Amino acid sequence: MENASELDVFRRDVKAWVQNNFPSSLAGQDLAGLAGGESGARANDEVKTAMETWRQRLAEKGWGAPTWPVEYGGAGLSHPEANVIGEEIFQAGAYNPIPHMTGMGVTMVGPTLLEYGTDEQKAQHLKGIASGEIRWCLGLSEPNAGSDLASLSTKAEDKGDYFALNGQKIWTSGAHISQWCGALVRTDSNAGKRDGISFVMLPMQQEGVETRPIRLISGVSPFCETYFSDARAEKGDLLGNLNDGWSVVKRLLQHERQSQTGGQGASMLDSEPLHVKAQRFVGSDEDGALVDKDLRQRLVRNYMDATAHRLTAERITAEAAGRVEVSAAASILKNSNTRVAQTKAELALEIMGSQGIGWSGDDFAEEELGIVREWLAGKAMSIYGGSYEVQNNIISKNVLGLPETTQKG
Amino acid sequence: MAALTEEQSILKDQASSWVESQLPVQKFRDFRNSNSDGGFDPEAWSAIVEMGWTGILVPENYGGSDLGYLTFGLILEQLGRQLCASPLFASAYVGATAINLGGNEEQKQSWLPKIVDGSEILTLAVDEQSRHNRDQVQTTATATDQGYELNGAKTFVLEGMSATTFVVAAKTDAGDIALFLVPADSAGLSRQGMSTVDSRDYARLTLSGVEVGQGALLGAMQGSQLYGRVLDRASAGIAMEMLGVGCYAFEMTLDYLKTRKQFGKVIGSFQALGHRAAELYSSQEMARSCAEAGVTAIDQGADDEAAMSAISKAKTGEFLFDMSNQLIQIHGGIGMTDEFDAGLYLKRARVLETTYGNQAQHRDRYASLLGF
Numbered sequence: 052m053e054n055a056s057e058l059d060v061f062r063r064d065v066k067a068w069v070q071n072n073f074p075s076s077l078a079g080q081d082l083a084g085l086a087g088g089e090s091g092a093r094a095n096d097e098v099k100t101a102m103e104t105w106r107q108r109l110a111e112k113g114w115g116a117p118t119w120p121v122e123y124g125g126a127g128l129s130h131p132e133a134n135v136i137g138e139e140i141f142q143a144g145a146y147n148p149i150p151h152m153t154g155m156g157v158t159m160v161g162p163t164l165l166e167y168g169t170d171e172q173k174a175q176h177l178k179g180i181a182s183g184e185i186r187w188c189l190g191l192s193e194p195n196a197g198s199d200l201a202s203l204s205t206k207a208e209d210k211g212d213y214f215a216l217n218g219q220k221i222w223t224s225g226a227h228i229s230q231w232c233g234a235l236v237r238t239d240s241n242a243g244k245r246d247g248i249s250f251v252m253l254p255m256q257q258e259g260v261e262t263r264p265i266r267l268i269s270g271v272s273p274f275c276e277t278y279f280s281d282a283r284a285e286k287g288d289l290l291g292n293l294n295d296g297w298s299v300v301k302r303l304l305q306h307e308r309q310s311q312t313g314g315q316g317a318s319m320l321d322s323e324p325l326h327v328k329a330q331r332f333v334g335s336d337e338d339g340a341l342v343d344k345d346l347r348q349r350l351v352r353n354y355m356d357a358t359a360h361r362l363t364a365e366r367i368t369a370e371a372a373g374r375v376e377v378s379a380a381a382s383i384l385k386n387s388n389t390r391v392a393q394t395k396a397e398l399a400l401e402i403m404g405s406q407g408i409g410w411s412g413d414d415f416a417e418e419e420l421g422i423v424r425e426w427l428a429g430k431a432m433s434i435y436g437g438s439y440e441v442q443n444n445i446i447s448k449n450v451l452g453l454p455e456t457t458q459k460g
Numbered sequence: 461m462a463a464l465t466e467e468q469s470i471l472k473d474q475a476s477s478w479v480e481s482q483l484p485v486q487k488f489r490d491f492r493n494s495n496s497d498g499g500f501d502p503e504a505w506s507a508i509v510e511m512g513w514t515g516i517l518v519p520e521n522y523g524g525s526d527l528g529y530l531t532f533g534l535i536l537e538q539l540g541r542q543l544c545a546s547p548l549f550a551s552a553y554v555g556a557t558a559i560n561l562g563g564n565e566e567q568k569q570s571w572l573p574k575i576v577d578g579s580e581i582l583t584l585a586v587d588e589q590s591r592h593n594r595d596q597v598q599t600t601a602t603a604t605d606q607g608y609e610l611n612g613a614k615t616f617v618l619e620g621m622s623a624t625t626f627v628v629a630a631k632t633d634a635g636d637i638a639l640f641l642v643p644a645d646s647a648g649l650s651r652q653g654m655s656t657v658d659s660r661d662y663a664r665l666t667l668s669g670v671e672v673g674q675g676a677l678l679g680a681m682q683g684s685q686l687y688g689r690v691l692d693r694a695s696a697g698i699a700m701e702m703l704g705v706g707c708y709a710f711e712m713t714l715d716y717l718k719t720r721k722q723f724g725k726v727i728g729s730f731q732a733l734g735h736r737a738a739e740l741y742s743s744q745e746m747a748r749s750c751a752e753a754g755v756t757a758i759d760q761g762a763d764d765e766a767a768m769s770a771i772s773k774a775k776t777g778e779f780l781f782d783m784s785n786q787l788i789q790i791h792g793g794i795g796m797t798d799e800f801d802a803g804l805y806l807k808r809a810r811v812l813e814t815t816y817g818n819q820a821q822h823r824d825r826y827a828s829l830l831g832f
């Protein structure tokens with residue numbers, strides 16, 4: 052690891068750069084929303100232009116994916132340095148939109164491409180991801196293949212210089228706004244469940260691909276049913292070996308888990324600490340303690356759990372001396388992050404009382420409505436990326452060495 | 461495990477192999493069964509002094525090694541794993557902390573070397589009622605011409621029958637809670653052993669008209685500050701012992717999950733138990749981070765030392781509570797037998813939970829520190 056003082060110098064430079072380059076017109080905007088595509092489309096031109104300027108500036112520095120090699124659009128930095136960039140951007144009230152703008156690109160597809168891709172594939176795809184210009188989706192889940200992903204049935208038929216894909220994917224996040232898709236397909240129906248699967252990449256703008264957005268309980272439609280009818284994936288876009296897609300996707304899912312172990316996302320829940328919200332809605336006694344003593348204890352539990360999660364993430368990074376990208380502890384951290392976030396949202400709702408059950412309209416503050424939507428959206432955290440239960444299967448089997456029965460995962 | 465310095469790693473390894481070879485839990489069981497007086501094996505205590513662990517918090521010019529709280533905590537963790545009984549924590553951790561923070565030069569010179577060489581065993585006398593409550597101290601220390609006169613009663617005093625000197629929390633004329641060094645053989649002081657589930661040494665004290673000199677007051681800090689700081693640090697130390705107790709209980713349980721067979725397979729292959737093990741392991745990892753952060757915050761002189769101590773005691777408490785119950789549950793009938801060690805761990809776990817405040821009390825304290 053770099054010694055602290057080098058990192059401190061680096062931090063000073065990053066801070067100064069962010070100060071000089073973050074467009075002031077973006078301060079206070081819902082940048083995560085803008086980058087997500089849905090409210091991005093509704094933003095006014097001035098905001099859109101500023102957002103584009105900010106993206107370009109970050110991309111020029113290679114800070115969309117700071118740890119990737121410079122030749123692939125990254126900045127060739129270490130993980131501690133990349134963390135510093137993230138922290139300084141967050142500190143400045145700014146937001147790095149690139150990971151968000153690429154869908155699954157920066158967090159999952161890119162790291163897997165770096166490990167499994169040929170030189171041509173890396174040269175073709177990585178720059179577009181690191182710069183935030185190409186959005187990727189992942190077509191893994193199917194109606195009958197969720198946690199048991201290897202039971203998928205979408206087929207890819209060898210047509211000489213390309214594969215023809217037929218079948219249905221579901222829950223494909225961002226499928227309707229993505230340019231590229233990484234899809235898990237069956238290439239050998241006679242082989243064992245996990246042995247006849249391959250990972251292919253294909254462009255979404257083609258005749259054989261159809262997407263139908265699905266509305267979520269939170270009201271938005273960020274994901275789709277994706278239908279392949281003779282969709283075309285070039286032979287050169289096979290990632291990893293033919294029929295070895297299961298190794299590729301296992302690695303990809305590790306990267307996914309890693310990306311879901313916490314970190315800073317812009318959140319309405321953070322606009323006011325929960326105990327301050329509780330003082331406002333619930334009230335305090337003459338000693339300054341919240342009048343609802345049971346709530347007070349549960350608030351502290353959530354605070355302590357959040358601290359425990361943060362300390363554990365830091366401890367694991369320190370123990371690995373900054374080297375690991377994907378650690379065995381990712382399942383533990385994904386579950387603790389999920390528990391802390393979901394409990395926090397539940398507490399916020401409980402604190403707000405009837406102001407915490409609004410759907411729309413002037414009876415509710417924007418912040419209150421935002422929290423309600425986040426509470427709903429957050430229920431997905433324990434389902435995607437390997438459900439809460441599947442993570443516990445992984446911990447019991449891979450970390451603790453307990454035998455596997457029906458608990459695949 | 462926190463990223464350790466080389467010195468810390470060496471000491472930790474030394475402690476771990478010494479505890480495993482010289483003082484396995486069987487030794488504690490033998491001692492308990494022998495019904496001897498006092499709460500620990502004197503030979504083990506001599507060895508601990510010999511190895512210099514009593515000097516870890518003591519500056520070098522008073523005969524110690526000044527290696528700090530994380531280092532001490534690592535040793536407490538190792539001792540906790542095998543339920544080693546000794547006055548190390550009461551005297552060389554809590555006692556030394558009180559003198560370091562509250563003593564003047566003269567007091568340091570006369571007490572610290574004796575803590576290091578084991579000729580004095582100090583212990584804190586705080587609690588006066590069945591539930592720890594740091595704000596409720598009735599014992600009084602009234603100023604006299606020569607010094608102070610102490611009156612009151614204390615309970616649940618750790619190593620109370622073997623201690624040679626009590627660090628007594630008492631209310632001063634100004635209404636503050638201060639700490640006083642009171643020799644165990646002082647006139648007017650009587651003590652009585654308590655029989656607790658963990659078979660350690662605890663005592664009830666009665667102080668009636670106990671006279672001590674001016675030099676008995678640990679007066680380096682204003683008001684009740686010292687008292688609070690010592691309790692915070694004591695809680696963080698207990699958390700490290702609790703971590704060790706819980707980690708060993710986890711290992712015993714995991715081992716059983718992999719070896720005990722029912723319905724033709726090892727019980728760890730039942731998903732209900734696999735998930736329970738996964739939850740306990742996650743809880744253990746969180747507890748370790750918090751416990752290590754608690755003692756590290758002291759070493760770093762962090763502003764949030766008090767809050768971190770509350771987190772460390774509450775979170776390790778949460779882990780150890782569940783872990784000690786599951787230790788019994790997952791072992792089935794054998795877990796209920798006295799001959800098997802699970803019961804010893806459960807009993808020690810609950811005693812540690814009540815010591816210096818339980819989980820709920822530390823959460824309450826944390827909320828107060830944050831102002832809500």
Ligand SMILES: Cc1cc2nc3c(=O)[nH]c(=O)nc-3n(C[C@H](O)[C@H](O)[C@H](O)COP(=O)(O)OP(=O)(O)OC[C@H]3O[C@@H](n4cnc5c(N)ncnc54)[C@H](O)[C@@H]3O)c2cc1C
Nearest residue numbers: 189190191192197198222223224431434435436438440458
């Ligand atoms: C917001 C969101 C975004 C998503 N984005 C994508 C995407 O971009 N691309 C994509 O391919 N997929 C995506 N998914 C799909 C996600 O990966 C699946 O929902 C997930 O794998 C679970 O599958 P399932 O929904 O079929 O539930 P099921 O697998 O049917 O699970 C149902 C319940 O059974 C439990 N369960 C299942 N198996 C076990 C087991 N072995 N042991 C114990 N319990 C078990 C689960 O934990 C769950 O509680 C997304 C999902 C959500 C909610």
